[in-house]
Amino acid sequence: MPAREYRWRHLALLISLLLLFVVAAPLHHGILIMNVISAAVLVAGSYALSERKRLFAIAVVLSAITIVNTRLLLAFPQPWALLVSHSSIVVLVAFFFVTILSYVLGSGRVTSDKIFAAICVYMLLGYGWTFVYSLFLEVQPPFAPPAKSPAMIASAASSNCAISAS
Numbered sequence: 001m002p003a004r005e006y007r008w009r010h011l012a013l014l015i016s017l018l019l020l021f022v023v024a025a026p027l028h029h030g031i032l033i034m035n036v037i038s039a040a041v042l043v044a045g046s047y048a049l050s051e052r053k054r055l056f057a058i059a060v061v062l063s064a065i066t067i068v069n070t071r072l073l074l075a076f077p078q079p080w081a082l083l084v085s086h087s088s089i090v091v092l093v094a095f096f097f098v099t100i101l102s103y104v105l106g107s108g109r110v111t112s113d114k115i116f117a118a119i120c121v122y123m124l125l126g127y128g129w130t131f132v133y134s135l136f137l138e139v140q141p142p143f144a145p146p147a148k149s150p151a152m153i154a155s156a157a158s159s160n161c162a163i164s165a166s
Helices: 009-024 031-048 053-075 079-105 112-139 150-165
Strands: none
Touching: 009 031, 009 112, 031 053, 031 079, 031 112, 053 079, 079 112
């Protein structure tokens, strides 16, 4: 296919990533909308690689695995399902990141498509980090001391006052 058909392929990915980031902020529990937009990111990412047939095939397979694992998480909201789902998303986003970065850093003219691709690489890094961080939190939750009730705080304060008065 002529290169002209692939001229704006990274723009579609950039628009879908921007839409994901803009819509994700106000929606905390809109799982259906987030899944639809995330699927659009997968399709746009695969389309961005469509010029290279082998990479496109790998992107489609990884996207399918990610979709199945996400549905698995919705069906079985268990920690193991979250680990599987987020791990597959990390692998897919890393694949998109590396392949698009190789396109950006490749030789040739700097076109608007390469600039869009560079912005996509930056945004994919942030998108992927959210899932890596989530995996870290799932594997080893942060230490949180037990919350103290106001009565416990008052009791400790009064005992400290009694000790210092003596």
